[in-house]
Amino acid sequence: MAKMIKKRSKKSGFPPGSLVHIGERRVKTPKISILDYDETQFHEEKTQAIDECFVFKDKPTVTWTNIDGLHQTEMLEKLGDCYGFHPLVLEDILNTDQRPKMEDYGEYVYIVLRSLEYNHQKDEIESDQISIILGQNFVFSFQEKEGDTFDPLRERIRTGKGRIKKMGADYLAYTLMDSIVDNYFIILEKQGEKIELLEEQLVTSPTPETLQTIHDLKREMIFLRKAVWPLREVVGSLERGESSLVQASTRIYLRDLYDHIIQVIDNVETFRDMIAGILDIYLSSVSNRLNSVMKVLTIIATIFMPLTFLAGIYGMNFKYMPELEWRWGYPLIWLIMLGTGIFMLVYFKKKKWL
Amino acid sequence: MAKMIKKRSKKSGFPPGSLVHIGERRVKTPKISILDYDETQFHEEKTQAIDECFVFKDKPTVTWTNIDGLHQTEMLEKLGDCYGFHPLVLEDILNTDQRPKMEDYGEYVYIVLRSLEYNHQKDEIESDQISIILGQNFVFSFQEKEGDTFDPLRERIRTGKGRIKKMGADYLAYTLMDSIVDNYFIILEKQGEKIELLEEQLVTSPTPETLQTIHDLKREMIFLRKAVWPLREVVGSLERGESSLVQASTRIYLRDLYDHIIQVIDNVETFRDMIAGILDIYLSSVSNRLNSVMKVLTIIATIFMPLTFLAGIYGMNFKYMPELEWRWGYPLIWLIMLGTGIFMLVYFKKKKWL
């Protein structure tokens, strides 16, 4: 799983607003993809030079610029100069351990959230910070590594499916967020399956590895929770229309998104409860197992200790031990021993120790 | 019990507002039942063609249309076109893993809640999502499978019992919700009985299965809680009269419903507390049991180990062991052994280990 804490110490001592990328470099060269469209037009291009974006600045069409890879800080600086973004916004894009938040700068809105994807090869959740800048006629999206989260969305714009081409930049920003939240459901499904598997395993064959799995699930839930909880606030304040960039017609969709987020939170909390329950069951079944081992031990000790004692008695070398001379002494002692043993077994059966 | 997480992944990548049914198909063909009434008239029909509903659209009478079965998405689309429902509403009807919520679209109010029924055959709680659309003179209700929750209500409308025929569509929507919440009380009764049974069992004969039962009850409570908590908000906002579709005379009933929901929540929380207490008791009695097994083991070891040792001593083959030659050596050693054993028993009695 992703590290919990990134190397903020790299930045310590710099003045506020300094552009230092604190994540890992995950792509070789930043990749820029530009989609420019309105209800009737559509234009797409891929480039590596940030300057090419600037031509779209004053066009009335909606321009979506997606940038994968953040380590070239000078690129961001240029962009910031051209569009007049506040240095703190640029700094936040580079600090890839942000808590989801929304900041309204009047002319534009800065949104940061966390995209989570399930990596099936490594069987772990991969996380990436997505920054979105929404302006009157543009949307910028920034991420550390290349992802395919937005591919179906691009396809929809290209083919003009859905109502996306008829709507403005605010609706585009909404669909970006919606795609990311949709992925959370897939993660939840995966986690749900793991939890159900775990519950079955608990009953049939708990192992010490079960504990590790419980612990891992718990950590992932903490992680998921950290990503989703603040998002509620972000979408909530967008939906309440605190920014003039969000039109009334888009708010109804944001309310829907808000509901989805609440649902994710609800499920995360439910899962946390369930995992806690599973841990209780696991610990208790470990206890039960110890109990059953102790019972076996007790039974053996209770049966054989007196018998061995009896054998010891008649192994003594006293000169005058009349029983030793008896003709039926040996069979008799066997009978006594068998009787004692059977009596004790019956007794334990009654005490429910067997 | 119902799955916690439904296959949302089916829907991933579709644009918002796409109609995809994510639940299981539980009835063969959707069944539509229409009740149209006012204080003086009453008309009822059953059909499978959604078009037949449309004739009631402009009649001033209250029309209640109930649809069982949601997998024919084109039916919903037709309905949405005719009544002008927002695509997101239709999408939500089909996403049968919604959190209870209420959305006011001005012309109509969309309410989604969860119906819970106790299936006595399978000894488990069955859950179904009920969507309600309340308009000026109509109520639509949607559910995945056929249920008999609303049968007494239908009967009341047919026979004209109670005040239902005198009131508007808002009162009808209220009675629908009321029927569902009434079922929660039946579930709570069932759970309450289980908890009382469990408490008795704990004292008389705890078994490892007890643990499984506790765990199952806990899960069901989590489930119930998830269904009821958000409902409070839903009914609360209806009661505060945020929608103009709800008349003042109905609000007093909604307040009553609100109180019922609070009562359900209260009981769910109480049950959770009680189940937690039962788990504590169970774990503690497992501990006590281990304790009592250990006591037996200790007593046996403490009594027989020294005795066996003594027997071992006089089983040694040393040439010069004067005791072995004594006339009363053998009876004497028996006396010593008996004395030691009795002394230890008395000692343990005093130490309260017996």
Next chain:
Amino acid sequence: MAKMIKKRSKKSGFPPGSLVHIGERRVKTPKISILDYDETQFHEEKTQAIDECFVFKDKPTVTWTNIDGLHQTEMLEKLGDCYGFHPLVLEDILNTDQRPKMEDYGEYVYIVLRSLEYNHQKDEIESDQISIILGQNFVFSFQEKEGDTFDPLRERIRTGKGRIKKMGADYLAYTLMDSIVDNYFIILEKQGEKIELLEEQLVTSPTPETLQTIHDLKREMIFLRKAVWPLREVVGSLERGESSLVQASTRIYLRDLYDHIIQVIDNVETFRDMIAGILDIYLSSVSNRLNSVMKVLTIIATIFMPLTFLAGIYGMNFKYMPELEWRWGYPLIWLIMLGTGIFMLVYFKKKKWL
């Protein structure tokens, strides 16, 4: 203790506002007692016919009608018709598992709360639902069984002690509630004593029954909590003067009552904390006990196992075992065994296992 969940299922399917009594029938025939007074007059009568109350309806004097026994629903119906009470109010009076609440119907205020009394014979808390309807010049109080909670109050009205006869119906309703809350303090005192007893017992002689007592106390606290928490809200909204039936001069008394309720809640929470602490201590002392048993077992095994082994050695029948022939072999082996035993005892002493 009283059942947590009453048979609501009896009512399932009835239209809202139906009068069905869901509690147990606890008195044979309902008893009605009427007190009619103002500063100068006083009139008292006992009856079984509800019609006799109606004569007081339009008199300016304060009329307090107390009804014990609720199973004759037709009586309530008559009363409701005469005074114009809403059907939901009558329904709530009969549903004797209500959560404390206050409902303002303008002309009258409906208050429901829970009276708790300690039954010394059965050593358990008995609970009864008290419904109060406060009007301009009347107070109705309803309860399932006959209680003596209100006896001192009746006496005070008869003798004219205190300021009750000078004040209106709102002050009467306040004193009714005050009497009930005063009983909570008595319950708390009783519980406090039990907790202190439990704490002493824990130190001197914990038994498995202790666990049961802890569990019972916990349940009673859950029960008490359920009765008191919502009451805070009830009295709070009365005190804020949300109803015009409550005069300013009475509000100061309601504030005092409110403080009492807060104090009860405070104590309930404190007791819950203390009981949780006691459970911790109990479990820990069970653990300690297991520990001390294990220590004894270890010491016995550690001392006698090597000694028995040594005795076994010299019980072997090898032909050539020189020690067996030694003159002082036997005393020597005794010395060795004693030495080993003493050494081990000293060692354990040092290790603090003894």
Next chain:
Amino acid sequence: MAKMIKKRSKKSGFPPGSLVHIGERRVKTPKISILDYDETQFHEEKTQAIDECFVFKDKPTVTWTNIDGLHQTEMLEKLGDCYGFHPLVLEDILNTDQRPKMEDYGEYVYIVLRSLEYNHQKDEIESDQISIILGQNFVFSFQEKEGDTFDPLRERIRTGKGRIKKMGADYLAYTLMDSIVDNYFIILEKQGEKIELLEEQLVTSPTPETLQTIHDLKREMIFLRKAVWPLREVVGSLERGESSLVQASTRIYLRDLYDHIIQVIDNVETFRDMIAGILDIYLSSVSNRLNSVMKVLTIIATIFMPLTFLAGIYGMNFKYMPELEWRWGYPLIWLIMLGTGIFMLVYFKKKKWL
């Protein structure tokens, strides 16, 4: 420690506003001390007759009357009559188990809070209820027993140190409260020391008494919490200037007091967290100890059981046992036994059981 619950039952059945003292009588005769001052004058007297206070009623100077001992209820009645205090105020002064609260009666403000002092002889916290009535030109303070909490304050007034003589009655009430809150810090210091001692002990030598100490600390924290939490609200509402008796210049001091209370609360919560942590550690170290005992037991059993078995084998009396005749049989068996023992010790070392 002080009892949690006082005998409220004494009062049950009395009308509201009855003067019954529910605490214990802690001083023989009530002691009254009067300090009358303004910026230029100072007058002090001690008396036992409440009437002597009344002469100061209409003087413009600030009069502080402190009364130790509350069992003479008629004294309070006289005072109430003279100053026009509400009967509920007098009742609250006598109910010495109040929750801290502030009540504004317009002409005067009634404040009740809890003074806590550490009794070094009994090593426990002693608690007393302090009631303060603040008027335009007077302050009354009531407590059950004689205390020296206010002595430094009296000295300050006598000598005219600080700004107290220049300020009004509200500042005096503030300094009274400040003295009490200052004492909380001393208690916290004491508790902090105990916790640190406990933490050291845990590491070096945990005993069963440790558990008792943890439990006691926990109880004291519950007690402290109960005294401080509601005080925040009291001082908060005074500071917000809800009463016209509090001047703006005094509010800045009340804000400071408010901060002190928050700090006390903060520390109480921190201590609670720490004590919970200590309990965890204690329980875990008990577990570890059991573990280490079990290891010793296992090792002994594992080593001696096979050896004793071997000795048993060669103690059998079969006629044909060739090994018994061997010249080096006896030394050989010793070698085999030693070898087995050493092998097992090495094995356990490797398994980290030693």
Next chain:
Amino acid sequence: MAKMIKKRSKKSGFPPGSLVHIGERRVKTPKISILDYDETQFHEEKTQAIDECFVFKDKPTVTWTNIDGLHQTEMLEKLGDCYGFHPLVLEDILNTDQRPKMEDYGEYVYIVLRSLEYNHQKDEIESDQISIILGQNFVFSFQEKEGDTFDPLRERIRTGKGRIKKMGADYLAYTLMDSIVDNYFIILEKQGEKIELLEEQLVTSPTPETLQTIHDLKREMIFLRKAVWPLREVVGSLERGESSLVQASTRIYLRDLYDHIIQVIDNVETFRDMIAGILDIYLSSVSNRLNSVMKVLTIIATIFMPLTFLAGIYGMNFKYMPELEWRWGYPLIWLIMLGTGIFMLVYFKKKKWL
């Protein structure tokens, strides 16, 4: 780690506003450093006489005076007289166990917060209280000991890097707080590393020391939490512009700082969750270990007890024991014993005890 509770008792009995330093004296003589600048000028000096600050009082340039060492209370008194600071402010500067808070005195704002630094030599967190007084054209900062937290900031002012010289005193106060919060991230990084190390250790080799480390981490988190939580409120109220001393242009930076604090809080809570999880795992693995020891014990006892019993049987000295005379009796008994042993091993294998 720093003591949780400082010696407030030193101060008990003093009037409010008395200047008594309750911390430890950590520097010999207080050191005063003055930086005076505006966009064009820069002046720096170091001194030990507080009087030298006063010349800057009426200059329009921004003056930052940093004072290390607080035990010379008369110095503070002089400063307070000159600048007109309220005695409570001076008192708070000296009480170095304050909770972070912000107080607006109109002319100036008093801010107190806690600086945390990781001391790598002692492997512990060091804490110091930083008091900041922000006025129109000055900032005072006070700390108990010399620290290098502000060194990079001083360098930035000297070299004129960043926008600091262009902005006012409010921005300077912001950067002071920002430097302190930046340090929290470094502490979090360190803690994060410790937690990850702990998690690895848990799997490979848990020791009793692990428990101590968990406990220490938990304490440090409690400490960190106490420092950060109230800071949120402080910065939040500054950001909301409640003081007129904070300009709009600085608020955007304060919002950023606020976000950083939220992020720190978020991480602290996450760490607390993770540490709780680790403790669970640790306790459970101790349990598992006990379990595995018990299994070994059971197996040994189960195998050797019957075998030793058999050997005892044939060690008895009965005269008539036919088996003893058999030619193959001895090898036969060996076979029987081996068979029994192997059978039991197989049985345990099947029961998953091995």
